[in-house]
Amino acid sequence: MSANTSGGNVCVSLRNLLNSIQCIRDRVRDGESNETDGAFNLSNFWETLNQAVSAVSQEATKLSLAFSKPPLPSQQDGEKLAESILKSVLTLSTVYYWLPKSQGVSLRRQVRDATVSVLEGVAQLVEVILSSPLQSLTQEQLTSTGGVWSACDQLAHLPQDNKAAVLVVLSAQSGVVKDAIEEIEQALSEVQDPFSDVLDDDQEEDEPRGNRDMYWSEKDRRVIGPCQGLMKASAACLRKLMSAVRINGDVGVAQNVAQLDDLADITKEISPGVDDLALCLYPPMDYSGVENNVSKLAVLLKKVLEIIRSSHVCGESELTWVQFLDGAVDHNLQKATDLIQQDS
Incomplete structure (x- = not known):
């Protein structure tokens, strides 16, 4: 009791x-x-x-x-x-x-x-x-x-200060983008239907698959090229920014602390943008969806690069890659748009 x-x-x-x-x-x-x-x-x-x-x-x-x-x-x-x-x-x-x-x-x-x-x-x-x-x-x-x-x-x-905390954010984003790039590369390297491992079990042996929507056409593969270029530019941007923050990042002045936060916040949008583009590249490819996501990612990357350019982490050596990536974004956007609109 x-x-x-x-x-x-x-x-x-x-x-x-x-x-x-x-x-x-x-x-x-x-x-x-x-x-x-x-x-x-x-x-x-x-x-x-x-x-x-x-x-x-x-x-x-x-x-x-x-x-x-x-x-x-x-x-x-x-x-x-x-x-x-x-x-x-x-x-x-x-x-x-x-x-x-x-x-x-x-x-x-x-x-x-x-x-x-x-x-x-x-x-x-x-x-x-x-x-x-x-x-x-x-x-x-x-x-x-x-x-x-x-x-x-x-x-x-x-992490013991805001610089280290921002590097944690950038590293996480970089990992997600790297994974998305590798998944597309893996799918492209497989000559057969990229969905064969998912769907073949349900396929009758005497009924060979004839649905070409499950495969990439030659045009699809050409369009994917500049899309990959844009995704790789995203990865390079994050990689280079991490290095710039490590070398030049400063937390001794309130304005610089705030700039680091701005960089962390804007770069958090990169991996979702890359994921959205990667997902719409799988067959059957919707060209309008690809064009929309390519455009959105390009706009975002140019905005990120502009914020980097105006921040304290961007010195003379950083300015070189910022300008290079800005040009790469424009080039891949234009190339993807031209290929999508070709023969349409």
Whole structure:
């Protein structure tokens, strides 16, 4: 009877804890930082944040261990555990709010997302403990505990300033664009129907496929050429920009921090643009769709290059490739348009 009562009281503490963590998580996800008028010490922020993250990890581990084997924590011990983990979570969210937007929007987004991941991990752990048989360590609880550790580890290894945060964004975009280019190249290298591995199982042996819409025509392949050129220009732009940011990127002046954020934001549009173009290149090819996506990607790339040109990361050596890529975009756009309209 007393064990059941104790279990019920502990569960009340855990449910209250879960509600509190979820509220804190939602505020972090949607809230704004506290702007400071004075100088902001970024190294002090990171030191304090890492201490807060370490405390959350330790408290989550304590909570998990307390509910991994008999005896069940007493009501008093359960309340202390809940208070302790809630205190660590509140401290983490408070430290996050110290980081002002003036340190860089890209940096703040990454710190916010990583903080939210930690809070979600802790909330999930509490949920698992509540839904599992008390006094037994389930695989799900082990996994959830590991999830908290992993989220804490990621937060502790975030980029340390806005320049590094922008490089993370550019690297992710570059990877997606590279994948899209490789997929098209792979499909083109296959002489047979690019969809044969998907559709052949449904094909009767005595009914050979005669649907030419599933293959690229010679004109299709000619049109794909400058489209690939535009996609490769996108990849080169991201690659070169990453190098320029590494060499020239500056976070000592507010204007330069903002320029880095502008570069990150505009380049986030490149991979969706490349993906849209790549998808419409597969047979049966819709030339109007190809022309539309080629035009949109070209306009976007010229806008990106213009923003690069006017930013502090563009020195004399960078200006050379910016101008070259600007010309390459024009050339491939014109060539694709001419080939699409040919014989139409």
